[in-house]
Amino acid sequence: MRTFFLLPTAFLLFFLSSCREEKQPPSPALPSVKPAAATASAAPPPGCLGCHAETQLDAPHNFVCTDCHQGDNSTNDRQRAHQGLNARPAAPESMAAVCGGCHAQQMERCGQSGHFTLRNEVNLIRRQFGLEPVSSLRELPEPNSPPQSKEDLVNDLLRRRCLRCHLGTAGDSYPLTQRGLGCAACHLRKTEGKLASHAFSLPDEARCLSCHYGNRVGGDFAGMHEHDLGSDFRAPQASKAPHLRPYGVEQHDLAPDIHRQRGLTCLDCHSGAELSGKQAAVRCADCHDPQPGQRPPLQNLRREGGQLILTSKAGGKEHPVPRLQHPAHAQYGGKVACQVCHAQWSFNDQGTHLLLTYSADTAPWTALSVQSNSEAEQFIDSDGGEPSMTDNLTGKKKPGIWLQGYGLRRWENMLIRQDADGMIKVFRPLLDLHLSAVDAQGKIIGGFDNLSGGADGLLPYTPHTTGPAGLFYEQRFLYLLPKL
Numbered sequence: 233m234r235t236f237f238l239l240p241t242a243f244l245l246f247f248l249s250s251c252r253e254e255k256q257p258p259s260p261a262l263p264s265v266k267p268a269a270a271t272a273s274a275a276p277p278p279g280c281l282g283c284h285a286e287t288q289l290d291a292p293h294n295f296v297c298t299d300c301h302q303g304d305n306s307t308n309d310r311q312r313a314h315q316g317l318n319a320r321p322a323a324p325e326s327m328a329a330v331c332g333g334c335h336a337q338q339m340e341r342c343g344q345s346g347h348f349t350l351r352n353e354v355n356l357i358r359r360q361f362g363l364e365p366v367s368s369l370r371e372l373p374e375p376n377s378p379p380q381s382k383e384d385l386v387n388d389l390l391r392r393r394c395l396r397c398h399l400g401t402a403g404d405s406y407p408l409t410q411r412g413l414g415c416a417a418c419h420l421r422k423t424e425g426k427l428a429s430h431a432f433s434l435p436d437e438a439r440c441l442s443c444h445y446g447n448r449v450g451g452d453f454a455g456m457h458e459h460d461l462g463s464d465f466r467a468p469q470a471s472k473a474p475h476l477r478p479y480g481v482e483q484h485d486l487a488p489d490i491h492r493q494r495g496l497t498c499l500d501c502h503s504g505a506e507l508s509g510k511q512a513a514v515r516c517a518d519c520h521d522p523q524p525g526q527r528p529p530l531q532n533l534r535r536e537g538g539q540l541i542l543t544s545k546a547g548g549k550e551h552p553v554p555r556l557q558h559p560a561h562a563q564y565g566g567k568v569a570c571q572v573c574h575a576q577w578s579f580n581d582q583g584t585h586l587l588l589t590y591s592a593d594t595a596p597w598t599a600l601s602v603q604s605n606s607e608a609e610q611f612i613d614s615d616g617g618e619p620s621m622t623d624n625l626t627g628k629k630k631p632g633i634w635l636q637g638y639g640l641r642r643w644e645n646m647l648i649r650q651d652a653d654g655m656i657k658v659f660r661p662l663l664d665l666h667l668s669a670v671d672a673q674g675k676i677i678g679g680f681d682n683l684s685g686g687a688d689g690l691l692p693y694t695p696h697t698t699g700p701a702g703l704f705y706e707q708r709f710l711y712l713l714p715k716l
Contacts (some may be wrong), residue, residue, distance in 0.1 A: 583639025
């Protein structure tokens, strides 16, 4: 009886399962295996864009790649195509011949501009230490190693620690400080060291900040002030875990300049003509207090009746420019610089100490492992690696490495002084530099122990932190005016 019951039950289950299988969609067929010859990718068509198909060119530069890069555009063979290739046609050593073919006037102006020669920055430091000025950073003599004189020490500092932003280097290795060379530094966009676009364009804020980061003009416009380098004064505190530092050092998020808050960028005030040395730097009064009949100094600034309108180059938004109406401008305008009242904060890094060391002992520097210089940081983290640093003019590594620390890094107390021209201005201790050098045993070289310049290191400065003047703005400078 039990056997008779189980047989129909088994038959029913088999029948139901067969029905379910018939209602399910068929399984996809397995891909057939093709012969090896069929799976090989087809050879790219001849020409540069056959391999570099992702390259997008802007209209004015939409011509054959080999016009700038050389090489052979008639083949798809890598070795033949790259024969004689110039991978960096916009670099300083090539740009006059390559870019200058179409932009001869721009090349001439650019080659003499302060952005290209950095003569102002170089000579500020050289004069501070009593050295003769040079016409360009490329005139800096290659110093003896180790240094035999004060000039050797200063030139080594300039060539290996200071000049990471000149147009012959690709910047530091931090994510937002890498850029192209020469013309490409400003006019081509890079993202974390890779070319993001081959379309030439006006510099945006990101490209300006790839050089003007840190506690320098530009960073303040964006509201950025570096943390102290010491690990006890940075966030996250006491953490050795890697974390993102786009500009090398963590940033305090301070008030950005009011022009930036309104959507303006660097090029809305600083034109290409100014940056190339063709035109004088724009002044606040050029826009906010123009003289009758004065021609607007900027191409994106126009008059409509009695009103000046500035059109943002970034978004095309029109900004009516406010005129100076407060009576304080007439009362103090010829005596006090604008930013004495209108700067919200200022860079105030007092006591910049720089040590050239040939010693592999990194123990004293573990609390200063953040250096705003990737080579210095790698040396400290290596715990006894070879102390060496790249000469930014030759690209070659040399023994010895520059390490840095500060006595004080603040922003809230602005230094207000009277300049040599009689104007009261904001100052900063930019040249408050102290240089030392030690050998492999940690002994002082050549008497270079806390070497400082002859002046106090204070320089007049225009903080790009503009905002409304505070209620007690006069208290910033009245003590410097003659008593009536």
